[in-house]
Amino acid sequence: RLVKLGELLQACVTFPEAFSVVGTAMAEFLGGLSGTVHLTSASRNLVEEMAHWGDVRSSATQFAPEDCWALRRGQEHVAGPGMLTPRCAHITENGKKGYVCMPLAAQGETLGILHLCEPNAAEKPQWLAERQQILRGVVDTLALALANLRLRETLRQQSIRDPNTSLFNRRYLEETSSRELRRMERSGQPLVIIMLDVDHFKQFNDTFGHEAGDLVLKQVAATLIEHARDSDVVSRYGGEEFALVMPGSSVQEGAERAEALRQAIRKLHLTHRGRTLGTVTASFGVAAYPEHGVGWAELTNAADHALYEAKGNGRDRVAIALGNASGERPPIQLVPVPKSS
Numbered sequence: 001r002l003v004k005l006g007e008l009l010q011a012c013v014t015f016p017e018a019f020s021v022v023g024t025a026m027a028e029f030l031g032g033l034s035g036t037v038h039l040t041s042a043s044r045n046l047v048e049e050m051a052h053w054g055d056v057r058s059s060a061t062q063f064a065p066e067d068c069w070a071l072r073r074g075q076e077h078v079a080g081p082g083m084l085t086p087r088c089a090h091i092t093e094n095g096k097k098g099y100v101c102m103p104l105a106a107q108g109e110t111l112g113i114l115h116l117c118e119p120n121a122a123e124k125p126q127w128l129a130e131r132q133q134i135l136r137g138v139v140d141t142l143a144l145a146l147a148n149l150r151l152r153e154t155l156r157q158q159s160i161r162d163p164n165t166s167l168f169n170r171r172y173l174e175e176t177s178s179r180e181l182r183r184m185e186r187s188g189q190p191l192v193i194i195m196l197d198v199d200h201f202k203q204f205n206d207t208f209g210h211e212a213g214d215l216v217l218k219q220v221a222a223t224l225i226e227h228a229r230d231s232d233v234v235s236r237y238g239g240e241e242f243a244l245v246m247p248g249s250s251v252q253e254g255a256e257r258a259e260a261l262r263q264a265i266r267k268l269h270l271t272h273r274g275r276t277l278g279t280v281t282a283s284f285g286v287a288a289y290p291e292h293g294v295g296w297a298e299l300t301n302a303a304d305h306a307l308y309e310a311k312g313n314g315r316d317r318v319a320i321a322l323g324n325a326s327g328e329r330p331p332i333q334l335v336p337v338p339k340s341s
Contacts, residue, residue, distance in 0.1 A: 001028075001029065002134075002137045002138065002141055005021075005025050005029070005138070005141055005142075006141045006144075006145065008021050008025070009021055009022075009141065009142065009145030009146075009149075010145055010148065012145070012149060013149075013152075014149075015039075015050065015146075015149060015153075018145060018146065018149055019037065019050045019051035020051075022037055022051045022053075022142065023051045023052065023053045024053075026051075026053045026138075027053045027054065029134060029138055030116060030131060030134075030135070030138075032118075033054060033116045033117065033118055033127075033131075034052075034053065034054025034055055034056035034057065034058070034116070034117045034119075035052070035053055035054060035114065035115055035116040035117060036049050036050075036051060036052045036053075036057075036059055036114075036115045037049070037050050037051040037104070037112065037113075037114055037115075037142070038050065038059070038063075038112045038113050038115065039104075039111055039112035039146070040065060040071075040110065040111060040112050044065065045064065045065070046062060046063075046064065046065075047062065047063050047064070047065055047067075047068065047071070047090075047112060047113070048061065048062050049061040049062070050112075054117070056093075056097070056117050056119050057092070058091055058092060058093045058097055058099055058115075058117040059088075059090050059091060059092060059099075059115050059117075060090045060091075060092055063089065063090035066089075067088060067089035067090040068088045068089075068090055068101055068113060069085075069086065069088050069101065070088070070101035070102060070103050070113050071101075071103060071110065071113060074103055074105070074110065075103065076100060076101070076102045076103070077100065077101045078098070078099070078100045078128060079091075079098070079099060080097065080098025080099065080118070080121040080122075081096060081097075081098065081121055081122040082122070083098075088101060093117075096119075096121075096122065097117050097118060097119050097120075097121055098117070098118040098121025098122075098124075098127060098128070099115065099116060099117045099118070099121075100115070100116050100128055100135075101113045101114070101115050102114045102115075102116075102135070102139050104139060104142060104143040104146060105143055106140075106143040106144045106146070106147035107144075107147045107151075109147065111143060111146050111147060111150065112146075114138070114139055114142065116135075160172035162235075162236040164214055164217060164218065164236070165217055165218055165220075165221035165236050166221070167221050167224070167225075167234050167235055167236045167242070168233060168234065168235040168236075169235065169236065170235060170236070170237050170238060170243075172233075172235065173233055173235035173237070173243055173245065174296060176233050176245075177193070177233060177245050177296055178296050180233070180245065180247045181289060181294075181295070181296060181299075183247070184247060184248070184289060185294075189247070189248045190248065190249060190250050190251075190288055190289060190290070190291075191245065191246065191247050191248070191249065191288065191289040191299075192245070192246040192249040192250070192251065192253065192254030192257075192286065192287070192288045192289075193243060193244070193245050193246075193254075193286075193287050193288070193299050193300065193303045194243065194244040194245075194246070194254055194257065194258050194261075194284055194285070194286050194303065195237065195241065195242075195243050195284070195285045195287075195300070195303040195304055195306070195307045196241070196242050196243075196244070196258070196261070196282045196283065196284045196285070196307070197240055197241045197242075197282060197283050197307055197311065198216060198217070198220060198240040198241075198280065198281075198282050199280075199281045199282060199283055199311070199315040199316060200281075200315075201213065201216070201239075201240035204216065204277075204280075208272060208275065208277055209272075211272065211273075212270075212272040212273075212275075212277055215270060215272055215277075216270065216277065216280055217236070217240065219268055219270055219280075220242065220265055220268075220280070220282065221234075221236065221242070223261065223264050223265055223268065224242060224244060224261065226264075227257065227260060227261055227264065228244065229246070231246075231247050231248065232244060232245060232246050232247075233245040243300075243303075244257070244261075249288075250288065251286065251288040251291060251320060254286045254288060254320075255286050255318060255320050258284040258286050258318040259284075259318050261282070261284070262281075262282060262284055262316065262317070262318055265280055265281065265282045266279060266280070266281055266316065268280050281315060281316035282316070283307055283310040283311045283315045283316065283317060283318075283319075284306075284307065284310055284317070284318040284319065285302075285303045285304060285305065285306030285307030285308070285309070285310055285318075285319055285320075285321070286303060286306055286318065286319070286320040286321065287299050287300075287302035287303035287306060287320070287321040288321075291321075291322075292321045292322075302321040303321065305321060306319040306320055306321045307319070
């Protein structure tokens with residue numbers, strides 16, 4: 001059974017898949033015991049519940065790592081009626097139940113804990129001993145599978161993220177946006193793409209240096225993320241150019257978002273090594289499906305033309321593309337959006 005569990009876990013490609021397998025399998029492996037799997041967050045300051053099974057919930061869903069004795073000491077921690085061992089701070093029941101917390105450790109890293117609870121520990125003093133062998137096998141199998149899954153996710157993120165800004169890279173943007181376009185076509189919804197470019201960036205780099213330039217790009221990226229919805233795709237398109245895709249949004253909504261971003265970027269106050277970097281501005285081009293194109297190449301071309309129109313009209317402004325996506329389209333017309341500040 002452990003071999004089968006390992007095979008199922010190794011076949012999982014996402015953490016939700018793995019925890020679904022765990023929730024089902026644990027009831028079979030450890031019949032009668034309720035339990036949870038908690039993982040440590042990437043920041044290492046929070047432990048969060050990822051899977052639960054059984055009728056009893058004896059642990060908080062979130063807690064600090066120091067609240068668990070197993071994580072503090074790096075070894076199994078057992079507590080229950082008649083035992084002198086201290087109870088973990090994340091345990092929520094009144095002390096009549098027995099429990100064990102076991103660290104999930106693999107590849108030199110502690111990933112979290114497996115927590116099990118026996119409601120009738122006083123009447124079943126051997127509740128843990130009789131399951132010890134199978135439990136250790138489950139912990140080792142689970143820890144290794146989760147470590148491999150985390151490694152694969154890390155490598156995947158590295159392949160789709162820009163290392164400097166942590167935004168999605170251009171390849172991911174193009175793949176995802178093509179899928180989003182097909183989804184919008186099926187649902188009859190619009191989609192907006194905003195292209196933006198940091199103004200005079202080469203001159204900025206020459207004046208303040210590349211480290212300061214990197215700081216500007218990171219702060220612009222952070223501003224984009226701050227103004228994005230969960231459904232939006234924010235990308236570093238290349239160099240000092242960024243792209244934002246807004247599924248389900250109209251041209252007007254795209255123009256309003258671009259103007260809000262323009263103002264937010266203009267308000268950035270950046271310093272580097274004690275030097276004030278001055279005002280940062282950006283130019284924006286907005287295009288939408290289906291008005292300005294039905295394919296990704298058409299939309300990016302329309303947004304790019306709008307961006308260059310914004311730059312040609314003095315920079316630090318927004319321009320939207322105008323056109324008709326039905327039949328033979330006329331050349332794209334560009335209308336600068338009036339600046340509100």
